[in-house]
Amino acid sequence: MSTNEKNDLNISRESNTSREVSILNNDSIKNEAESSRSNNILDKKKIHHMKISQKVENKIRIIKKFKIPKKIKKIIIINLVTLIYNLLAFYFYYLSLEGCFLPQHECIPLLSTVFLAKLLIFGILHSLMIAIEIYLIIYKFTYVYHLIYIIIFYYIIYKYDHGSKLDYHGLYNFALVMCLIIAFVIIIGLICFIIFLKRKKNKIYWSIFTIICLYIIIRTFIFFHSFKNTCKRWDKGLNSTVLDNSPSKYDCVIMYPKKCLIYNLNNYFDFSVYLHKKCSVKANMQKEHNTFMDYLKIDKELLSQSNLTHFGLPITVNNPLMNKSNLSEYLDFHNFVYKNTILMDLYNSNKTKYYGNSTLKPEIEIFYNKKTKARSAKIHLIKNETLSKVRNEIANDPNNKNTSLFNNILVLYIDCVSRQHFLRKMKKTASFIEKFMGYNNNLGFTSYQFMKYHTFAHYTNPNIVPMFFSSKNKDGRNVNIIKYLKENGYITGSSGNFCSKEPFELDPEYHEGVKLYLDEYDHENIGMFCDPNYSSSDSPYPIFSGPYGILRKCLYGLDTFKYLLEFGRQFWKLYPNNKRYLRLAFQDGHEPTGQVIKYVDEHLYNFLNQLYKNKLLNDTAIFILSDHGNSYFNYVYYYIFKSDDSLIERTYGTLFIILPNNKKAKIGEEYYNAIHGNQQTLVSPFDIHDTLIHIIYGNNTLYNKEVYSHHGNSLLSKFDGRNRHCDNWKGYLLEDECYCKK
Numbered sequence: 001m002s003t004n005e006k007n008d009l010n011i012s013r014e015s016n017t018s019r020e021v022s023i024l025n026n027d028s029i030k031n032e033a034e035s036s037r038s039n040n041i042l043d044k045k046k047i048h049h050m051k052i053s054q055k056v057e058n059k060i061r062i063i064k065k066f067k068i069p070k071k072i073k074k075i076i077i078i079n080l081v082t083l084i085y086n087l088l089a090f091y092f093y094y095l096s097l098e099g100c101f102l103p104q105h106e107c108i109p110l111l112s113t114v115f116l117a118k119l120l121i122f123g124i125l126h127s128l129m130i131a132i133e134i135y136l137i138i139y140k141f142t143y144v145y146h147l148i149y150i151i152i153f154y155y156i157i158y159k160y161d162h163g164s165k166l167d168y169h170g171l172y173n174f175a176l177v178m179c180l181i182i183a184f185v186i187i188i189g190l191i192c193f194i195i196f197l198k199r200k201k202n203k204i205y206w207s208i209f210t211i212i213c214l215y216i217i218i219r220t221f222i223f224f225h226s227f228k229n230t231c232k233r234w235d236k237g238l239n240s241t242v243l244d245n246s247p248s249k250y251d252c253v254i255m256y257p258k259k260c261l262i263y264n265l266n267n268y269f270d271f272s273v274y275l276h277k278k279c280s281v282k283a284n285m286q287k288e289h290n291t292f293m294d295y296l297k298i299d300k301e302l303l304s305q306s307n308l309t310h311f312g313l314p315i316t317v318n319n320p321l322m323n324k325s326n327l328s329e330y331l332d333f334h335n336f337v338y339k340n341t342i343l344m345d346l347y348n349s350n351k352t353k354y355y356g357n358s359t360l361k362p363e364i365e366i367f368y369n370k371k372t373k374a375r376s377a378k379i380h381l382i383k384n385e386t387l388s389k390v391r392n393e394i395a396n397d398p399n400n401k402n403t404s405l406f407n408n409i410l411v412l413y414i415d416c417v418s419r420q421h422f423l424r425k426m427k428k429t430a431s432f433i434e435k436f437m438g439y440n441n442n443l444g445f446t447s448y449q450f451m452k453y454h455t456f457a458h459y460t461n462p463n464i465v466p467m468f469f470s471s472k473n474k475d476g477r478n479v480n481i482i483k484y485l486k487e488n489g490y491i492t493g494s495s496g497n498f499c500s501k502e503p504f505e506l507d508p509e510y511h512e513g514v515k516l517y518l519d520e521y522d523h524e525n526i527g528m529f530c531d532p533n534y535s536s537s538d539s540p541y542p543i544f545s546g547p548y549g550i551l552r553k554c555l556y557g558l559d560t561f562k563y564l565l566e567f568g569r570q571f572w573k574l575y576p577n578n579k580r581y582l583r584l585a586f587q588d589g590h591e592p593t594g595q596v597i598k599y600v601d602e603h604l605y606n607f608l609n610q611l612y613k614n615k616l617l618n619d620t621a622i623f624i625l626s627d628h629g630n631s632y633f634n635y636v637y638y639y640i641f642k643s644d645d646s647l648i649e650r651t652y653g654t655l656f657i658i659l660p661n662n663k664k665a666k667i668g669e670e671y672y673n674a675i676h677g678n679q680q681t682l683v684s685p686f687d688i689h690d691t692l693i694h695i696i697y698g699n700n701t702l703y704n705k706e707v708y709s710h711h712g713n714s715l716l717s718k719f720d721g722r723n724r725h726c727d728n729w730k731g732y733l734l735e736d737e738c739y740c741k742k
Contacts, residue, residue, distance in 0.1 A: 127184030230260040239437035243451045244680040251725045252682040252740035257644030269593040272552045281557035285375045288533045289368045295532045297339045306345045312362030313527035314340035317520040333499045334537035337530040364528050377556045381570040395489025403698030405667050407579045408620035417589040418629030418649040425598040428605035433656050444662045450655040453683045456733045458631035458650035460504040467685040470709035477517040491578045493571040495525035496585030497560035498547040499535045503585045525567040547587040561600045565607045622658040648739045671716045681721030686712025
C-alpha cells in the first residue's frame with residue numbers, strides 16, 4: 001500500500017474516530033441534558049412533597065397543640081351518656097304519665113298500641129342507659145356520683161308526684177314502668193354476663209351458668225304447670241257447694257275460666273311482709289304530730305293556752321257547722337275536719353267557742369304524749385237518750401203497722417273483693433259463715449251464699465248507688481236507704497276507713513249528675529281517717545299509705561280496721577233496746593296487690609264470734625258483701641299472663657247473708673225456702689236494696705211501693721230467676737263486663 005493510500009486511510013480512520021467521538025459527545029450531552037431534566041423533575045417533586053409534609057406537620061402540630069387528654073375524653077363520654085340517660089329518663093317518665101282521666105284500672109285497657117310501643121322502645125333504651133351507668137360505676141370507680149344523681153332524680157320524682165294527680169295516676173304508673181325497667185336491666189345484665197363467659201372460655205363458669213339456667217327453666221316449668229288444676233276450685237263455694245251452671249235451668253251460664261293464675265300468683269305480692277310493715281305504736285311520733293298540727297286551723301292564741309296534747313274531732317252528724325246548702329263544704333271532709341278539730345283542754349270552759357249553740361261532745365279524741373312522743377286515738381260513743389226514746393216510739397207505734405222482719409241489720413261492706421277472692425283471703429270469716437250452713441242447724445242462724453252475684457261495673461259508684469240509693473223521691477232524686485230506716489225506728493251507725501260519708505267519691509259534680517238525696521247516720525266515725533298522716537287532702541292517693549296504699553293501713557299505731565270494729569262494738573252495745581242498723585265499710589281490699597284484705601280476716605272473725613257468743617246478734621240479719629269483684633289489681637295479671645279468672649272476677653262480687661232461724665224470728669219458713677232457692681240465681685245490687693227494704697218494712701202493705709227499686713227483687717221472696725240475664729239490666733251493667741256466656 002502506498003504512502004498516500006495509508007495517509008488517506010489514516011485520515012479516514014481519524015475522521016471516523018472524530019465522528020464517533022462527536023456522536024459519543026452528543027449522546028453524552030443528550031444524556032446529561034436528560035439527566036438534568038429528570039433531576040429537575042425529582043427536585044420539584046421533592047420540593048412538592050416537602051411542602052405537603054410541612055403542611056401535614058403543621059396540622060399535626062396544631063392538632064397536638066389542641067389534643068384532648070384521655071381523662072377529659074372519658075369525662076365527656078360519661079357525661080354524654082348521662083345526658084342521653086337524662087333525656088330518656090324524662091321522656092320515659094313523661095310517657096308514663098299519659099292518662100285518660102279515668103281511674104287507673106280503667107285506663108290500662110284503653111292505652112293505644114302506639115303508646116305501648118313507645119313505652120316499650122323507650123323502656124329498653126332507658127334500661128340500656130341505666131346498664132351503661134351501672135357498668136361505669138362498677139368499672140370506673142371515680143364516677144360513683146352518677147349513682148347518687150340517679151337516686152336523687154327518682155327521689156325528686158317521688159316527692160313531686162306521689163299519687164295526688166289522679167288525671168295522670170301519679171306514682172302508680174311510674175311504679176309499673178319502673179318494673180319494666182328493672183326487667184329490661186336484668187335481661188341486659190344477663191346478655192352481658194353471657195358475653196363475658198364466652199370471652200373467658202372458662203368451663204367452670206359455663207357449667208355454673210348452665211346449672212343456674214336449667215334450675216330457672218325447671219322451676220318456671222313447675223310453676224306454670226301448677227296452674228293446670230287451679231280452676232278446679234274456682235266454682236266451689238262453702239259447705240261443698242258448687243256453682244250450678246246448668247243451661248236447662250238458667251239463662252245466665254257463667255263463663256268458666258281456663259287459666260286461674262290468681263290462686264298462685266297473688267301470694268307473692270304481700271309487700272307488707274317484704275317491707276316488714278307492722279302497725280305498732282312507734283317510740284317517736286313527733287313528726288306525725290307536727291304534720292297533724294300543720295293542717296289544723298286552730299288560733300295561735302288558743303294554742304298558747306293549751307298543752308297541745310288533747311284534741312277532739314268534729315261530730316259529722318246533725319252539726320250546725322255542716323252546711324248542706326253548700327255541697328263543696330258538705331262533701332269536703334278533709335278541710336271540715338281540719339277546720340273544726342278543737343282543743344279538749346278548753347272544751348269544758350268554752351263550748352260555744354267551737355260549736356255555736358251546740359253542746360255536742362266529740363266522740364273521737366286524739367292524744368299526744370309529750371314525754372313518750374306517742375299518739376293515740378280513743379273512740380267514746382255517747383248514747384243519745386232523746387234519740388233512743390223517739391225511735392222506740394216510732395218502732396212501737398201501732399198506727400204504723402210496722403212489721404220489720406228483723407230488728408237489727410248488720411252490713412259488713414268490703415270494697416273490691418270477689419266471692420272467690422273472699423274465700424282465698426278471708427278463710428276464718430268464711431268459716432264463721434260456713435258453720436251456719438243448713439236450715440236445720442241448732443245454732444240459731446242460717447247462712448246463704450249467692451254464687452252468681454253480678455255487679456254492674458268493676459268500680460264502685462254504679463254499684464253502690466243501686467244498692468243504697470236506688471229508690472227515688474218526688475223530686476226524682478235517689479234516696480239513701482237510711483231515710484227509710486229512720487222512718488221505721490232504726491238507729492243508724494256507719495264507719496269506714498276512708499275520709500268520706502260514703503264509700504265512693506261524693507263530689508258535687510257526681511252528686512248533681514246522679515241526683516242523690518243525701519242523709520246522715522245517727523253516729524258516724526269519719527273524722528279520724530281524714531288525718532293528714534293517713535289521707536291528706538293534698539295527696540289523697542299515695543301508693544304506700546292511706547286507704548288505697550299497697551301496705552297495711554295503719555293509724556296511731558293500729559290497723560285502721562280495728563277502729564271500725566271498736567266503733568261497731570260500742571254502737572251495738574249502746575242501744576240494746578232499740579232497732580239498730582250498722583254499716584262497717586272496709587277499704588282494705590281496694591289496693592293493687594290483693595293482699596292487705598287478709599289482715600282484716602282474723603279480727604273480723606273475732607268481732608262476729610264475740611257478738612254471737614255474747615248473744616248480741618239476736619234478731620239480726622247480717623250482710624257480708626262487696627261493691628264489685630277484683631279490679632284494682634286484676635289488670636296486671638290479665639294483661640301480662642292472660643288470666644281468665646281475673647277478667648271474670650272484675651264484676652263477680654261477694655254476697656253472703658246470715659239470718660236468724662229460731663222460733664223467735666218473725667218470719668216463716670216460706671222466706672227461708674225463697675232465699676234458699678235464690679242462691680244460684682243471677683243477683684244484682686238492686687236485689688240487695690230490695691232485700692233490705694223488705695226487711696225494714698216486712699209485709700206492711702200501706703207503705704209507698706216506690707221505696708223498691710223496680711229493677712230487682714227481694715231475695716226473701718219467690719221469683720223466677722231462670723230467665724235472668726245481663727240484658728235484664730241494660731243501661732246499668734257495662735256490656736263488656738257481663739260474665740254470662742253470650
